[in-house]
Amino acid sequence: HLVSRDASSPPPLARHRPRGGDPDDRARRGAGPAGRRKPPLRPGTLLDGGRYEVTGYLAHGGQGWIHLAEDLRLERRPLVLKGLLDPHDETARLIALEERNHLIALDNANIVRILDYVTHHPETGGEGDGEGGGPGDEGCGAGGGPGDESDGAGGGADAGTSGAASGPVPGTGGAGAGGGAAEPTDYIVMEFVGGKPLQQIIDETRQGARPLGPGEPLTLEHAARYGCKILQALEYLHGKGLLYCDMKPENVIHHADRVKVIDLGAVRRMADTTTPSIATRRFAAPEVRAGGLPTVAHDLHTVGVTLRVLADACEDTGGSGGGSRAGSPRGGPRGNAPRGAAPDAAPPADAPPAAGLGPESFRRLVDRATEADPARRFASAAEMGRQLQGVLREMVSLRTRTSSIEPSALFEPSPTLLDAGLGSVPPVDRWTEGDAGAPWTPAPPLGSGRPEPREVAAGLPVPYPRADDPAVVQLRLPASQDPRGVVRQLEAVRVASVEVKLRLCRTRITLGELDEAERLLAEAARQAAAETEAGHGPEGGPGGRTAGGPDRPPSFGERGGPGERGGPRERHGPGERGGAGGAGGGIGSGRDDWRISWHRGLLELARGRVQTAEAAFDHVYSALPGEYAPKLALGYCAEHRGGTDRAALLYEAVWQRNRQQGSAAFGLARTCLARGDRRAAAGILDGVPPASRHHDAAAVAATRVRAARLAVDGSLPGRDDLLEVIARLPKLYLDGGAEHGDERTRLTAEIRGWALDRAREPGAARDTAGLSGPLLGTPPSEQRLRKLLAGSLRALAWLPGTDRRTRELLIDRANQVRPWTRF
Template sequence: MRCVRPGCPGSYGADGYCDECGRKAPASATAVPKQASTATTPSVATVSASGRTTPSSGRSRGSSRGGLGAGLIDLPRVPLRDPATAVMTDPKVSESRRFCVKCEEPVGRGKDGKPGRVEGFCPNCGHAFSFVPRLGSGDVVNDRYEVLGALAYGGLGWIYLARDRNLADSVSDRWVVLKGLINTGDADAMAAAVTERRYLVEIDHPSIVKIHDFVQHPDPKTGVPVGYIVMEYVGGQSLRDMLMARRAEGARVMPLAEVLAYGAEVLPALGYLHGRDLLYCDFKPDNVIHAEEQLKLIDLGAVRRIDDDVSAVYGTPGYQAPDVAEVGPSIASDIYTVGRSLAVLSFEFRGFSTTYASSLPERADIPLLAQEESYYRLLRRSIHRDPARRFQSASEMSEQLLGVLREVLSAVDGAPRAALSRQFTPERRAFGTGAGEVGAAAVAADLRPADVAGALPLPQVDVLDPGAGFLATLSSTDPAELVRQLEAPPVRSTEVSLRLVRARIEAGDLDAAGTDLDALTVADPFDWRVDWYRGIAALAAGRPGDARVAFDAVYGELPGEPAARLALAAAIECTGDTAAAEKLYDRVWRVDRGFISAAFGLARIRLAAGDRDGTLAVLDQVPDSSSHHITAQVAAVRASLVADQHSLLAAAGRLERLVLDVERQALLTVEMLKAALDWITGTHLPAHRLPDGVQVLGHPLTERGLRFGLERAYRTMAQFARDPDHKIALVDQANAVRPRTLT
């Protein structure tokens, strides 16, 4: 509602203060209806299954909240700073940061032991420069804001701390920040400030500093009116300051999990701006403040409209994307600045603004990148030289960043942190579980590429695709019939074409599937789903090497997706590179216990390497609620059927605890007793040295006792044999293994 103060044209905001005079609404005034939301939700683009984006908008809860860390990690609380202690006692611009705003040549530099001038003219182009604050302690701007002093300076201006005298009179001190210009004679900077006045006051997001006002104050030297932005004071620490503090303590960098958590908080704020056709342009650790349990983007001086191709572009070397100089800023260039900032915060990035101004160091040279492959791929995509290969929206990057964060945290403490994927279905079925299968259901224990092809997750159908409705009506499970229906669909679309590819692969027509994929690549060379189905087709054809290349490309596009790592691990294992496959299986299994294939892959590789304890450990992690719990325990039993008495007895204990039908119990009993008998006869222990009183599945751990047990198990199996010849063979085996007796 309108402000009740006489002559004031302002209105009361949701916080109860007038947006013009700053006074609090009187109790007698009708309160502004308190909504569940005081800020608009980022109108970010919706990410489709292809990774492309489509516009969306809406409103939801946007009030300030505590608890940084995306619900995955508790970040340390940063106490608010007393505003009075934040003021610079001797505000100066260091000589190394003095550049002409027109030609960008160094100015104000010292010579022959004498300090450089803080005001003067550029020797290169003659443009005037000044690095002296225009406001001092006690100055009052617009008859309202009393200046305490300078806080800092940035690329576009000095930043001052001030007290809002309108509020101080009747309520309490309200601290604000005034942002002016480093050089009041710079036309571009002045134009940028005027541009800010037009739309920045409308920005309302809990993670973006609030712009309260835009005022003018005459320059004390020239008398020319100078514009100042009035924004809320955020009294915490910038991420850069926090990094510097850690370096002073010897830590050098921030923990990766904290860095990713900060990124997860920042990206929605950038998405909010992008949804309003605004670009931040100059994102860097200096411009993010952590105050108590909240993160805020500050310094909106470089913000500009997406379609603005006239006003000056501001950025910071080492953070700004190389394409900005050629085609101007974009959403992709904002994404680039986030990737660069994550890199600077997470490892010692020497030469980030010179040698590696638009690249990353070799992965092998940075221990963190060598260890955290998913994080390395996240950075690599976010700062790709081709803007079209970067994440195409803040929400798309945030989704993958959170996946990487879950992986990093799970790798540290082993606790799973599964999340529903927006890109993939769950596993269609577990593959590589042969070691746990018994009887008629038993399959080969070795991993076969064709089995993997039919079991891996599938890309989610993009519900916005024109053919999504038609695909939902398909009910046939016969691949040939599906191919027939999909070849003459009522509507042609990318999703229909991809479903046809899948049907062709399942029908065994791999050549036609390859031709369709080639056509899809021409239509959209950046659709990761094409590479996914190329990988599936290669596995179906028995070419795991080609599948490895295809799934590696998908992993590069979706570094936070466990499904991508699972597919790559399986393809790598099929090529024989078990060491590389083990690392990927391990990361998948730690994050999400729903990927049973990862558990069996990890167990299979560990067992082959002789790591029996590691094998049993991962199989025991398959939860009781899983339909594959029994299968995992059977595999654990078989993994222990070697070596020594302790392992055999442990395996027998597992088998006794399993709830199996009589036939499968008998089959496993035969395996167990044969292994025990082989151990007894293989050790050649004298009879008096054989274990006394020890039993395996109720039978003494002696040759005679084990033979009686085997005889009984074979006869039990014979009762379930459906083929007469098989029944006779089992009875013969029972008679052959039975020890000699007098009766």
């Protein structure tokens, strides 16, 4: 059964009282049967043959009092002692005895260290009548936290036990708090963690303080960093066969540049089905609140709620932090207030609201972790940690505008550039469309560069095959370059696994055989669902979401976002969530249905059903909020339906995080062109690094964008734009690196056509400073540009391989554009 710390824990004690203690508070601590709320050790008490000296008490945890002590053999190193809150409490005794045996071996940088176990004998070690608790307060020196009733008071080192790394009490019997019994009491000796509990940081932020340091607000990046460290600790525990069970902000301390998970009192073995489980009800998963046993899914739910509570207080999410900043109190143990963010780099002082897509990605991660159905949560702390790390990298990149590259473990990088020819030199057909006698425009507006849905379906990244798929070895072998050859190879594989069918589905999409692709996807979905039902299927995958829609993600105040401190909001069951259905499994049809949904999105794109594809990709985004691929796909879907702002948000999240993602750069540039912002589009394309396989295409596209007439408003380039074109054109890698060639001739002709249009604009002749030269003429007048463009068209006509009809048409075009002469 569940022992709720909300109900069983006594109220937390106030801290930083005057020497001697407040009389009313001392009376309150002495209340209850047998004086259960009195600290059993007084300052000056010696334990373990005089090695440990008690200097005061910090507070109480879920199962015992927490005292501060010093190790007299190690230069009075501060330590923490914890004993039973009520030595005669059978439940507390059973928990303590069980946990002592398997917690002593824990060794992880993010978990409090258990150093020793000692027994105190009142007849030799001094009476523990509890009256020394007040006077010893100034010796505790820990963390300076408010002693309010935050989040299910107790449950370990309360908000007021900052630095008191609490844990299970390994002992039985013992003296009552009032000193009336003479039985020995066991104590656990732990490292002293000098810092502040996350709950204290939250509370101080809500009160208008800056607990992380002057000018440093609590931000969503901090929350994500805390979460990554917490998940590392849980991953370690889970690897040891242990469950933490009671994660919440009070049980995590931020000190210096590290995070420590404290209060191991609720830790239990995964195989334990008899010991009562301990959890704070507001953070516990629904199945545990209903009487079920804790699981890994429950632990991840508690982390999700912890992240929601943190996010609700973050200033860059519109949280309740605020008020006066100057001279805000800082507190901290022994003057050792934590500085800087949680581990690693921190946001700058007074950071503005979190930029871009980061808050939405964070919210989606929390939503998945706290799904009502445990099967729809993350499958492991490692999986959740990888996704949270991706979200963190996204937020940092959006804030700093610097790339944070980390290869995806789930999606293969795609070699295809989704640019619809924007990064290519136009073919000769560009000048030969139409009949010779029809009206001809030498410089039509630059195309949008947006690929067709079927091109995107074939060019998006694809998932790596699952490592546990029966055919994974065959699927990792080099495949034929011919799609028909791929089909033959896959049909020869003896095991018709889910991954084989998904690979065949993609190949059929490439071939345009969409009905066959539909059949294969439906088979793969049914097989995946059956394997999951049998208990050996794939991991993880939440249902779709309904709130907000593609262009309006829910805010933190809406359902599914980090809410008030009252606890997680009610969630609907799996059958009540929205999403795309259809054959092939659709949304929410199995623990690993994100793979099915991804292929559903590809197939719907190939059919031209962009809205249905968008719903499928949106499910993948909710399942994998730290991945690039679903955001790239959703960016295209939003762009296709005219949601330019939403598309820009998605493309930028991918682009800022990884500048190698050429398709994201081109997509973001297209959103700029849709607003008529030529310079922003060219600047983004200039940012594709030389190491990227798409660098040369981006350089060509940037040159064309600077020189072109834009389709959205018909605007022509300015003088500064043409100056950039003149400087960059000779440096472009064209014709295999040759100085002259077919591609350079065609691109030169295109640029001269747009320059001719500009030269014909009123006042253009007065804005030609610096433009003179072989590309545009000296000076670049209309007459000279006509002559140069006619020469370019004749050069195209005589390129090797040009057929007679094309040559004649190009010469006709040259005659149409050349300047008139008298003879």
